[in-house]
Each structure stands twice: as C-alpha cells, then as structure tokens.
Amino acid sequence: MTGNHRNPSITRRRALAVTGGTVAAGGFAVAGYQSAFADTADATDNTEATATSACMTLMPSVTEGPYYLDGALVRKDITEGKSGVPLTLRLTVVDATDGCTPVKGAAVEIWHCDAWGYYSGYTTANPGGSAPAESEDGSTANDNTYLRGYQIANANGVVKFETIFPGWYTPRTCHIHVKVHTGGEKEDGTYEGGTVNYTGQLFFADEIAEENFTLEPYAKHSGTYTELADDMVYDGGGAASGLLTLKAVHKADPSRGYKGSLSLAIDPDAENTGAGGGGGGTPPSGAPSGEPPSGAPSESASPSASASS
Numbered sequence: 001m002t003g004n005h006r007n008p009s010i011t012r013r014r015a016l017a018v019t020g021g022t023v024a025a026g027g028f029a030v031a032g033y034q035s036a037f038a039d040t041a042d043a044t045d046n047t048e049a050t051a052t053s054a055c056m057t058l059m060p061s062v063t064e065g066p067y068y069l070d071g072a073l074v075r076k077d078i079t080e081g082k083s084g085v086p087l088t089l090r091l092t093v094v095d096a097t098d099g100c101t102p103v104k105g106a107a108v109e110i111w112h113c114d115a116w117g118y119y120s121g122y123t124t125a126n127p128g129g130s131a132p133a134e135s136e137d138g139s140t141a142n143d144n145t146y147l148r149g150y151q152i153a154n155a156n157g158v159v160k161f162e163t164i165f166p167g168w169y170t171p172r173t174c175h176i177h178v179k180v181h182t183g184g185e186k187e188d189g190t191y192e193g194g195t196v197n198y199t200g201q202l203f204f205a206d207e208i209a210e211e212n213f214t215l216e217p218y219a220k221h222s223g224t225y226t227e228l229a230d231d232m233v234y235d236g237g238g239a240a241s242g243l244l245t246l247k248a249v250h251k252a253d254p255s256r257g258y259k260g261s262l263s264l265a266i267d268p269d270a271e272n273t274g275a276g277g278g279g280g281g282t283p284p285s286g287a288p289s290g291e292p293p294s295g296a297p298s299e300s301a302s303p304s305a306s307a308s309s
Contacts, residue, residue: 058096064274078149080141084164086257096265102157107181117169128170129223173231176202
C-alpha cells in the first residue's frame, strides 16, 4: 500500500494532548479516548485471558531494532499526552512448553513510535517521507520516555497498556516492539534484573493502518508506507508472528480507538539476546544505544507512571 501521508518535519511534542476538550490537531474527543480505555475490571481480564490463551507453538523472536532504551517505567498509560488514535493493548503471556499455562509475574515491555514516526530518545532521527519536526506536536511528553513502558502480568498472564496507534517510518510497516522478562523485580519505578525470554514485534492489518493514517495527526506524515507483505520483519504468519486482533471501539468512527489483543507464547526458561530475525531499520547516526534515558522521571515524578498488574 502506498500511503500519501503528508508531513513536514517534527520537533518536540506540545501539540495535541489528550487532556481536555478535544485534541487540537486530531479532533479526537476525550470521551472517545476514555471509552477506549474504560474496560479495566479484573473480571474482564480473566475472561479475555481464557479466550486468548489457547495453546500454540513457541513464537519466534525477532530483532529488537535500533530504537531500544533501558530504563522504561512500570506503568499502564505510556502516552504522556502524545496524540493519536487511542489503543488499548491487552497481551497474555503463556508458557508454550507447559500447555500454554499463564506466566504470572512476567514483565512485558513495549515501545513504539509516535504518530509521525519518532521514538523517544531518538527524536531527531528522520522517519522518512515528509513529516513535521517531532517538537512541533504540541505535547508535553518527555523526549526520553514517551510511548515506552512495562506492565507485570497478573495471575492469568495478562497485561494491559493504554497507548496510541503507532505511526510509521521508512522502511518499516506499522509495529510495536515487545520484550518479555522474567525473574526480575520492580525497583525505582522500572524493572531490574531477570532474563529476557522473548523479543518480538506486534503488527497491524494494512487496511486498518491505512485508514488511521488518513486521520490527524498521522496525515501530516506523507510518503510511501510499507505494507505487511513487504516488511523486512513480519513473515506472514498471522497471530503466531505478532499480528494483533483489533476491534474498533466504535465501528463508524475509527478515531475513537481500537482494542488490540494477542497471546505471547514463550519459553520462560529461555534467554533471548534481542538479535532475532529481520533488520528492523538502520540506527540513526549519533543516537543513544541502550543506555538508561538521562534525566528520565522516576515513578513518583510521573503521574502516568502507576504500576498495575
């Protein structure tokens, strides 16, 4: 699919915060954002865990890509005011070596780009095509921490994140990065120690991504979008390869958001280096490489950094 998403150049992020009234550039009502994230009851977590945890084969690990940073916060809402189509992400971690039983206490870490293709910690890296500078988005997000975070799996192996639908950057399709850790512990607002058991990426159906990219603020990023079939990482394996199941909050109005779900079938006794298949793109020159973000807020300093299980 070739997406003509206009864009100029990105610069910081102070544009449309999902805080009051409607989002300035996107026009997404706060009510829609909240409704997308309204399903928080433990009973629902249990029901969906049962529905999505049918036993499957071990998921193949893929590259962590060039934009990973240590030190992400343990928190449910990772948006920090970044604007975009709301996305509630529910992931269920199961042990593929033991009948796909839930992996209680697994730490699931995700990170992804904003609506214009910029990652926190790498805000000057060109996303390709034409996009505004990252600093022009009008939000107050922290340049080192936005759209990154951990959640700890409950007794059903379930974690839930509140985020936005990712944008895209050349030469990749729309995706979210994910790692599953076990054996560590929460410390100073982040997750320390333990072992990385799985490194993967989560993907989105082309038709849904294409529709979202016609909306603001995504439409300010123009260029050629890479479809799933042409992506260097996605191998066409559907859910077993990270393709999310997506459900629109309101079918007639995609801007109100989506709920995405997937089971991650891992081996909790395995160790993964993050060097799986797929190139993931070229690291931007002069960008940080895996070091904790300098000056990143502690959990107590960030109102969105509340841990939940």
